[in-house]
């Protein structure tokens with residue numbers, strides 16, 4: 001087979017746990033299909049659905065599966081490869097063989113799925129994020145598209161999140177591998193980037209390292225001298241002395257576990273004095289957050305620790321003034337730190353976001369704040385052993401945002417605008433690593449990637 005799998009028992013056990021928590025119902029899972037880029041046969045790289053990978057492992061298009069929690073059995077729906085398929089895309093093992101590799105003894109043709117479902121009650125499915133699967137469900141379940149988008153199973157969402165949120169030792173090994181490749185991508189960029197290059201030349205090196213190790217990108221590369229734009233995908237600027245280059249890039253390994261790392265380094269070999277102050281403050285936010293990681297703390301609290309560290313540092317720099325706690329209560333930090341401290345990571349870079357950010361990142365009964373800054377906090381819930389997530393503080397000077405606040409003299413009791421305006425064209429700094437909660441604290445995933453200023457300057461100078 002051209003894809004790797006965990007041992008058969010891993011998938012059998014995962015499905016057994018799901019059946020135990022659901023107790024009843026026909027649980028319907030659709031795999032992903034090939035998607036045409038500009039015509040049907042010229043496809044985007046195939047990416048199997050992550051939940052499908054979790055329970056069934058098989059990394060090819062054209063599949064669906066049923067976990068029948070009433071009859072305690074699993075059926076894999078799909079067809080053996082046709083002669084045309086063999087000719088154009090190569091031979092594949094039979095469906096029966098692939099099913100057996102993941103502990104499934106019953107297979108059926110995909111054409112039998114509609115008939116199988118036609119007399120079933122209590123069919124439960126997850127929210128479909130691709131239009132093709134929305135249309136398929138509409139046809140299979142004989143419901144209009146609008147209803148399909150509403151009638152997904154909250155119980156199934158919670159059961160799946162209940163499992164996928166906690167990574168096994170086997171999964172952690174895969175995540176370490178993904179983070180190792182991701183670290184190599186960043187180190188290559190730090191060693192390669194020189195003044196005069198285009199951002200896309202550096203992006204090409206980052207991409208190369210992911211692919212030469214059998215990986216792929218877990219998400220589009222952010223690589224920019226305008227790091228204040230949070231998800232900047234433009235790579236056409238020329239690197240110049242004095243610029244900071246922000247790179248947010250991560251690989252997924254062959255089993256599709258993701259890494260998500262960010263570093264921000266000077267295009268010159270050294271950070272300027274102003275860049276040093278801001279960079280070291282972001283590192284302090286990160287280290288204070290990491291020191292607080294342990295089972296039982298909420299990630300909202302950890303986000304608060306990073307935000308308060310930012311305010312303390314900005315008071316020292318004279319950009320802020322007044323009382324630190326009052327500044328925090330007034331959300332002054334959101335002028336500089338507009339996103340959340342992190343998100344869950346696993347088979348998806350933002351793990352399980354297709355199942356609903358609130359269900360993944362927030363405890364039942366807790367509300368997500370609608371306030372600027374806080375509304376972008378994807379992970380707020382209590383951390384528990386086995387959870388994997390990113391720690392990614394940042395400080396961004398966004399000229400449009402600064403102008404807006406300045407024109408309103410917003411929170412001027414806390415902001416020294418005269419000093420702030422000296423940073424208006426600074427750009428942004430983010431640093432990001434991935435962690436797992438252990439019984440006593442937390443452990444960084446993957447090999448060490450230099451993050452302290454002196455370490456990065458040493459690489460840039462060599």
Ligand code: GLY
Pocket residue numbers: 219248249260343349392432
């Ligand atoms: N790479 C996107 C993020 O850090 O969330």
Ligand code: MN
Pocket residue numbers: 248249260261262392432
């Ligand atoms: Mn990232």
Ligand code: MN
Pocket residue numbers: 260342343390392432
């Ligand atoms: Mn991230």
